[in-house]
Structures are given as C-alpha cells and as structure tokens.
Amino acid sequence: MKILTAAQTREADAYTIKAEGISSADLMERAAKAFTTWFENKFQPTKEVLVFCGPGNNGGDGLVVARLLHQRNYPVRVFTVGASEKASSDFKTNLKLLPDELKHFHIEEANQVPDLNEDLNVIDALFGTGLNRPVTGIFADVIEKLNSSAACITSIDIPSGLFSDSQTPYEGAIIKADYTISFELPKLAFLLPQHEEYIGEWHVIPIGLSEQFISETETNLYYTTYRDIHYKLKPRKKFSHKGTFGHTLLLCGGFGKMGAAVLAARACLRSGVGLLTLQVPSAGYTVLQTAVPEAMTLADKSRKHLSELPQDINKYNAIGVGPGLGTERITKTAIGQLLATSSHPLIIDADAINLIGSSDKLKAQLPKNRVIFTPHPKEFERLVGKSNNDYDRLRDMLEFCAEYGCYVVLKGSNTAIGTPEGKLYFNSTGNAGMATGGTGDVLTGIITALVAQHYTLEDACLLGVYVHGLAGDLASSKVGDIAMTASDVIDHLPQAFLHLQQSS
Numbered sequence: 353m354k355i356l357t358a359a360q361t362r363e364a365d366a367y368t369i370k371a372e373g374i375s376s377a378d379l380m381e382r383a384a385k386a387f388t389t390w391f392e393n394k395f396q397p398t399k400e401v402l403v404f405c406g407p408g409n410n411g412g413d414g415l416v417v418a419r420l421l422h423q424r425n426y427p428v429r430v431f432t433v434g435a436s437e438k439a440s441s442d443f444k445t446n447l448k449l450l451p452d453e454l455k456h457f458h459i460e461e462a463n464q465v466p467d468l469n470e471d472l473n474v475i476d477a478l479f480g481t482g483l484n485r486p487v488t489g490i491f492a493d494v495i496e497k498l499n500s501s502a503a504c505i506t507s508i509d510i511p512s513g514l515f516s517d518s519q520t521p522y523e524g525a526i527i528k529a530d531y532t533i534s535f536e537l538p539k540l541a542f543l544l545p546q547h548e549e550y551i552g553e554w555h556v557i558p559i560g561l562s563e564q565f566i567s568e569t570e571t572n573l574y575y576t577t578y579r580d581i582h583y584k585l586k587p588r589k590k591f592s593h594k595g596t597f598g599h600t601l602l603l604c605g606g607f608g609k610m611g612a613a614v615l616a617a618r619a620c621l622r623s624g625v626g627l628l629t630l631q632v633p634s635a636g637y638t639v640l641q642t643a644v645p646e647a648m649t650l651a652d653k654s655r656k657h658l659s660e661l662p663q664d665i666n667k668y669n670a671i672g673v674g675p676g677l678g679t680e681r682i683t684k685t686a687i688g689q690l691l692a693t694s695s696h697p698l699i700i701d702a703d704a705i706n707l708i709g710s711s712d713k714l715k716a717q718l719p720k721n722r723v724i725f726t727p728h729p730k731e732f733e734r735l736v737g738k739s740n741n742d743y744d745r746l747r748d749m750l751e752f753c754a755e756y757g758c759y760v761v762l763k764g765s766n767t768a769i770g771t772p773e774g775k776l777y778f779n780s781t782g783n784a785g786m787a788t789g790g791t792g793d794v795l796t797g798i799i800t801a802l803v804a805q806h807y808t809l810e811d812a813c814l815l816g817v818y819v820h821g822l823a824g825d826l827a828s829s830k831v832g833d834i835a836m837t838a839s840d841v842i843d844h845l846p847q848a849f850l851h852l853q854q855s856s
C-alpha cells in the first residue's frame with residue numbers, strides 16, 4: 353500500500369472529484385459518513401460527543417460528522433474555533449446545514465472551552481492535512497485544554513497540529529489522540545515512534561479515492577500489508593529437493609550467548625531453508641548439536657569467540673552473521689575476511705553491525721547490492737550515526753543505503769526497510785510482546801533462510817519482517833504480550849507461513 357504526502361492526497365481528492373463528477377462537499381460527506389460509521393461501531397450514544405472544528409475542510413468534516421451523529425441520536429455539541437470569514441467554502445456550507453436544535457458554540461478565548469471529563473467523547477476536527485504552520489494562539493489553548501482533560505479524543509484524519517509528512521516545529525501544539533481515523537491511505541507521521549503519544553490507535557478507512565490516481569502516483573513510501581506480501585511466497589514444486597531451497601551458513605553465538613545461535617538456527621529451519629550449517633565457538637558445539645539436530649555444526653578453533661571462517665565460504669547461498677558474537681578483536685578480523693572473500697549475500701545483525709559501525713575500514717569493504725543490515729535503533733546509531741528526529745533518521749538511512757548499496761531493516765514497531773534505490777517500506781505486523789531478548793536473532797534466521805531460497809534481497813526483507821511480525825501476533829493471541837518469548841515467535845512461524853500460503 354502506498355503512503356502519499358499531504359500534497360498528493362489533495363491531488364487525489366481533486367482528481368476523484370473531477371473523475372466522478374461530484375462536488376468537494378460530496379466527497380466531504382462521504383469521508384464524514386465513513387468516519388461516523390467507525391465511530392458508531394466504537395462508541396455507544398450514551399456519552400455526549402463534543403466536536404471541535406477548525407476553519408478548513410477538516411473542520412468541515414467535523415461539522416458533517418456532528419450532523420450525522422445527531423441524526424443517529426448521539427447527544428452532540430459543536431464548537432467552532434477561528435475566524436469564520438476565513439473558513440473554507442465546504443465548511444461554510446456545512447455550518448449552514450447544522451440543524452437548529454444542535455447546540456453550537458463559537459470559541460474565541462480559552463475560558464470558553466467547556467469543562468471536560470472522562471464521561472465525554474471529543475472529536476478533534478481542528479486541522480487536517482492543510483496545516484501549514486505550527487499551531488499557536490487560541491487553537492493551541494484549545495488543544496492544551498483538550499489534552500489536559502480525561503475525555504477520550506478521536507481525531508479526524510490526523511491529530512490536529514501534527515504535520516503529516518515532515519517534522520512538526522517544536523513550538524506547535526499537537527492533540528494527543530486516543531484514536532486517529534484517517535482516510536484511504538496511512539500517513540507517514542503515523543509510523544514514527546516519536547509520534548506515539550499523539551496518534552494513539554490508528555485506523556484507515558476507505559472513501560473511494562481514485563484507484564487509478566493512486567496507482568499512477570509516484571512515491572518511495574509504502575506500508576506493507578497482507579495484500580502486498582502473500583503473493584510473494586513461492587510455492588514448492590513437486591520434484592524440488594533440499595538443494596532447491598539453498599544452503600545457509602550462520603555465524604552466530606559466543607560464550608554465554610549460544611542461545612542467540614540456537615534461536616537464529618531454529619527460525620532459519622522454520623523458514624524453509626534446505627540446509628543449514630552453523631559455525632560456533634567450540635564451547636557451543638554440543639549445545640547446538642543437541643538443541644538443533646537438523647543443523648550441521650562446525651566448531652571454531654576458539655572456545656569462546658568466532659575467530660575464523662569455514663572453508664569453502666562460497667558454497668553457502670546466504671550467510672547470516674552477528675547474533676551473540678561479541679566484539680572481540682579476533683572476531684572483527686574474521687568479519688573483515690568475510691567481507692573480503694564472500695561472494696554471496698550477507699545478512700548482518702547485532703555485534704557484526706557494531707563491529708562494522710565502529711570501523712571505516714570495514715565499511716569501505718562492504719560489497720555492493722549483497723548486504724542486508726538488521727539493526728535495532730541503537731545499532732543503527734552505531735552504524736549510520738545519530739539523527740535529530742525520526743524524519744532525519746529515515747533520510748540518513750536512505751543515504752546510507754544508497755552510499756553502500758545495501759538494505760537496512762531498522763527494527764521496531766512498524767520496522768522500516770530501506771533499499772539502495774531509495775524505497776522505504778513500513779511493516780504492519782508485530783506487537784510490543786516482541787520487545788524481548790532474542791526476537792531479533794529470530795528475524796536474522798528468517799531473512800537468511802529466505803535469501804538462501806533465492807528470494808530477492810528486497811523480497812526477503814519484506815516477507816521476512818512481515819512473517820516475523822505475524823508469528824509474533826499469532827503468539828501474542830495465544831500467550832499474551834507479557835509472557836511472550838522469542839521461542840514463542842519461532843513456534844508460531846508454521847502458522848504464520850500457513851496463513852500466507854492458504855489464502856494466496
């Protein structure tokens with residue numbers, strides 16, 4: 353699914369209006385109806401609904417929603433804010449359509465904002481995507497009052513005050529919504545960790561914007577959903593054999609962290625790899641042979657740390673390196689050899705990222721178009737550098753991908769995948785139960801298995817991250833997000849792959 357900017361969304365609105373021969377007020381009515389249906393399914397008409405409307409079309413949406421909720425027997429009060437002579441024409445049209453019996457107040461000063469308690473539902477329709485400067489003055493006063501109340505706030509399209517696709521200036525007030533209901537496509541702002549306290553739980557509802565316009569509009573931003581992913585899974589042919597599905601090498605584990613190798617190996621095997629070999633420090637040899645009997649194990653000559661590469665490094669179709677390794681000098685040297693001698697794709701995680709991040713020499717050795725990095729935010733900082741905010745971080749990530757010709761999987765809620773061509777994909781699966789040690793090692797195993805099975809690096813990242821999150825979601829529904837462990841994620845990989853297969 354594409355993510356469009358505010359400007360592109362405005363064009364999509366205008367295109368749809370023209371193509372369908374409808375008025376902008378008709379489209380507003382459609383958007384407001386869709387919002388009202390969501391609201392009705394969510395909230396009973398037991399609590400009073402206070403709708404706060406700004407002067408633009410977002411406020412216009414709010415006026416239509418107020419009218420529709422009133423028709424559906426919700427007790428409603430409308431508050432308009434801002435100079436009415438500057439209001440948009442659809443706002444003015446809909447202000448006139450408010451029935452006389454619906455209570456309407458105009459707010460000019462902060463003390464006119466009513467007292468708010470948890471027995472009220474607030475709908476925030478102050479500003480949408482037309483916001484073009486930080487919110488100050490009376491609007492900011494209203495936002496502060498709403499934010500300091502215990503009322504449940506639902507924002508139409510986007511929390512008022514938040515820019516939808518660039519950094520909001522720090523001085524502007526922003527609504528802290530409990531729910532954000534947006535139209536047709538998600539906005540970039542919804543996917544950034546720094547906005548968690550503003551967006552709340554978000555949903556996107558269709559309003560019939562032109563599919564043709566959306567498909568023809570160019571963007572580098574995508575939100576990966578089931579529809580974008582399931583068809584990528586390759587069916588297994590009847591006469592295929594283990595050689596068909598690739599031979600993976602995992603260079604993982606260190607003294608006290610053999611579990612990382614076990615987790616990566618088990619996830620790799622559960623993701624369809626044909627053959628799996630691990631090389632682990634010799635202290636881990638028995639651990640691996642016992643815990644993962646399906647895998648072949650090589651013992652490093654060093655007892656505690658990776659210090660050498662297996663012979664015939666190029667017989668493996670994909671090499672996953674990093675989980676549990678540690679950052680010993682000897683390991684750094686081995687990683688240098690790996691970068692210099694391997695000719696197949698490398699999936700680089702954890703301490704391997706830390707080692708490469710701390711060495712310009714290793715960075716300079718990175719082969720082009722063959723590397724996937726899977727950092728969490730701290731590892732990302734070591735690899736790419738510190739960024740001022742989430743937008744800068746995404747920009748820095750794409751610059752890094754372009755400079756080194758690599759893929760970066762920046763892990764977290766809505767894991768972001770950057771490609772060398774400058775595309776950015778945000779994942780839609782996963783949950784906070786996955787914030788537990790070892791789930792990243794699982795991801796390394798999954799992506800390495802997919803690369804070995806000859807998925808393109810881009811598809812291996814997209815599919816791997818999606819299925820990892822899906823397994824996490826399935827695990828969460830079984831064991832809950834508090835008790836969930838990385839092993840639970842592995843245990844739900846079969847169901848996750850089946851889910852993708854069955855419906856494809």
Ligand SMILES: NC(=O)C1=CN([C@@H]2O[C@H](COP(=O)(O)OP(=O)(O)OC[C@H]3O[C@@H](n4cnc5c(N)ncnc54)[C@H](O)[C@@H]3O)[C@@H](O)[C@H]2O)[C@@H](O)CC1
Nearest residue numbers: 365380383408409410479480481482483484485486487509
């Ligand atoms: N008819 C349409 O085209 C549709 C519009 N939709 C709604 O329209 C919204 C966009 O409407 P608009 O483009 O009118 O934009 P907004 O409703 O976000 O507001 C823009 C107005 O606010 C003013 N403004 C911007 N920043 C301000 C600030 N910081 N302080 C004070 N005033 C400020 C602008 O000068 C302008 O008058 C969407 O978010 C969506 O809710 C939806 O109904 C879908 C259909």
Ligand SMILES: Nc1ncnc2c1ncn2[C@@H]1O[C@H](COP(=O)(O)OP(=O)(O)O)[C@@H](O)[C@H]1O
Nearest residue numbers: 728763764765782783784787789790791792793
């Ligand atoms: N709040 C969250 N929502 C969704 N996914 C999450 C969340 N927290 C962590 N994850 C996922 O869990 C994994 C954690 O990886 P990582 O931090 O490398 O853990 P470890 O190093 O312990 O294996 C990542 O894939 C990340 O996307």
Ligand SMILES: [K+]
Nearest residue numbers: 479508510512
């Ligand atoms: K809003």
